[in-house]
Amino acid sequence: MFDPTTFTGFHTWLSLLALASGAVTLAGLLSRRVPRGWTGAFLAFAIATSVTGYGFPMTGVITPAQVVGALALAILAAALLARHGRRPATYAACLVASEYLLAFVAVAQAFQKVPALAALGQGGFGAAQLIVLAGFLVLGVAVVRRFRGRALRPFRQVA
Known part of the structure; x- marks a missing residue:
């Protein structure tokens, strides 16, 4: 498994918490609700996950993980701007x-760490x-269809 007292373990826990709180947030959005507490937790954990990803040793070459981290932070910044806009x-x-x-x-990590998945190549x-990707599309x-053309204020808020 992993040791939660290490930096890698801490980063992994942040990622798992971001995924879990994100799932609850997206379920709320499907019903046209903005679950404030869950959304706040999701944003905080997702930002922390992306930021802590840059705490791992760098080799001097830009890695795919760094590109995904930068893209994730840009998307999260856009989310915050859209929320307040x-x-x-x-x-x-x-x-x-x-x-x-x-x-x-998470899928990439699973294929690297789980031998049965790695065997699939x-x-x-x-x-x-x-x-x-298809599921998320x-x-x-x-x-997006549920929120198109709606003002943000009238959203039914769920604590």
Whole structure:
């Protein structure tokens, strides 16, 4: 397993908490609710996950993990701007995209760390990522449709 007292363990726990709180947040968005507490937790954990990803030793070469981290932080910044700019469809799309990137990395890590998944090779990895992407595209379209043209203020808030 992993040791939660190490930096890697801490980063892993942040990632798992971000994924879990993001799942609750997206479920709320599907029902046109903005679960404030869960959304705040999701944003905090997702930002912390991306930031702590840069705490690992650097080799001097930009890695795919650093690119995904930068993209995740840009999406999270856009989410915060959309939230405060009262652009609910953009806000919802950014939350879905952020959760997707967390899931993308989780699948990549699973294929690196779980021998049964690693045995599936690149074909299995590609198929798994394609399934995850397709699911998030469907989810993203559904969530954005629910918020298109709506003002952010009238959202029913769930504590």
